[in-house]
Amino acid sequence: MVKNKVSLYFHIPFCTKKCPYCHFYVIPNRLSHHKLLSESIALEWQKQLPLLKNKEIVSIYFGGGTPALFGGIEEILKNISRGPDCEITIEANPEEITLDLLTHFRAIGINRLSLGVQSLDDRSLQTLERVHSADKAKEAIHNAKKAGFENVSIDLMYDLPGQTEESFRYTLNQLSALPIHHISLYNLTIEPHTSFYKRQVQTPAPELSLRLLTAAVEKFKELGFERYEISAFALPNHKSLHNLGYWTARPFLGFGPSAFSYWSNKRFRNVANINRYAKQLKENLSAVDFEEELTYPANVKELFAVKIRLKEGANLHEFELPDETLTAIEKLKYLELLKEENFQIQLTERGMLFYDTVAAEII
Ligand code: SF4
Structure with a gap:
């Protein structure tokens, strides 16, 4: 019997510090919240399990927030029956991961790392008010290799306030020395309700933005990365299986507060509040607070x-x-x-x- 392919997404909302451009649902990293999240995801898992009958789970993604801070990943993975080729990604920030932690991730079956590098220029990292330095980011990438990761993706950002072509090229020119296999390239967008928005932070003019993007695209090509999607670049055999699902309408179930799902042609989202999310599930109610079904056309x-x-x-x-x-x-x-x-x-x-x-x- 051919099973339909599906994906799973787990939203782990903890962060040690909120970045000034972040518009995701994130909360401070507290141990009491870890326990609450573990218990609630376990309840949500039991609730959604019947939907996964006769389905093949081709990818699992732990995003956030910073899931690397969460101790409950192993427990979640233990419950998921999956094949050996299932792509399992965890997002992490360079300052949070050590060689030991990365080795542990490999041991529990995680086979893809997505690192929030953003830039390899300390001035740009300071502009973004990131906690890590460029050296820390490079150390994290090399540690991933030492730990046995053969699929490492980094996020890079451009269109940063005050960014010049020269400073962006400084980041791009360091990539060839790093054991990375995939790059997701984002331009900084100033979203409402973020700190940057309140401070009316300005991003570069469109002409410079275009030059930055062009510089990145050319450099990635030179390094052998294929632009297989507008913002995604991969070495051969390293396209993100999980993200390909988003672009080809593969159904996925989201777990955790604020997690989106796409299932049976419906899009729905869990409540973006850990206490309400936990309460709903404890009372055996749905955690969904938004649902839409797009009709033809x-x-x-x-x-x-x-x-x-x-x-x-x-x-x-x-x-x-x-x-x-x-x-x-x-x-x-x-x-x-x-x-x-x-x-x-x-x-x-x-x-x-x-x-x-x-x-x-x-x-
Ligand atoms: S680390 Fe990522 S998820 Fe956390 S606040 Fe920064 S941008 Fe948001």
């Missing part, structure tokens, strides 16, 4: 817009797109933001730079 348009983020794009035969979207695609082709070959629609280089415009036209 919004669902198809959205799936199409997400799938073209991938390098290989999306095939028109796979989607029943309404006429207005087909007209928009023609317009985007004319503007050289999209290209088409044998009904396969892909972003052009220019389209990758202006994906937001493309997505807005399609949706």
Whole structure:
């Protein structure tokens, strides 16, 4: 019997300090919260387990927050029946991990590390008010290799306040010396309710932003990283199985406060408050406080817009797109933001730079 492929996401909301640009649900790292979270995730697991009958779990992702601070990961993994090829990722910040901790992660089955490096320039790290230094980040990456990780991803950020092309190139030029296999590249966006937003922090002008992005894309290519999605770059055989699921509509279940799920064409999110999340589950109630089901044609348009983020794009035969979207695609082709070959629609280089415009036209 062919089992449907699914993924699991665990949101571990603890952080030692809230970064001034962070818009995720995070709370201070307290041991009393660890116990509460472990008990609540165990209850949620029991509640959701029937949904996983006859499903193949292809990836598990511990995100946050900083799951590396949480002692309950091993217990969670013990309960999950999975195959040997299941990709299991944990996010971590450089200042939290030691060789011993990384060795422990490998021993309990975690086979992919996603490190919040952000920059290898101490001035940029200070701008971001990060706790770690560039040296600490490099040490963490080398320790991951020593611990046996053969799949290490780093997050890098650009568009930082005061960032110059020179300072960004300083970070990029250090990458060749590091045993990394995957890079997720993000531009800093100033989200409402963040400290940067309140302080009206400014990011670089669009022309500089474009130069920074271009510098990164060229450097990654030179180092052998394939841009397989707009913001994701991988060495051969190191694409993120978990993230590929998000771009190809693979169902996933989220656990923990504020965790999103996508299941049976519905998107839903747990309550973003650890005490309310725990209370709901203790009372045998659902932890979900938001749910939406996109209907035709919004669902198809959205799936199409997400799938073209991938390098290989999306095939028109796979989607029943309404006429207005087909007209928009023609317009985007004319503007050289999209290209088409044998009904396969892909972003052009220019389209990758202006994906937001493309997505807005399609949706
Ligand atoms: S470490 Fe990550 S999750 Fe924690 S506050 Fe900073 S950006 Fe947010």
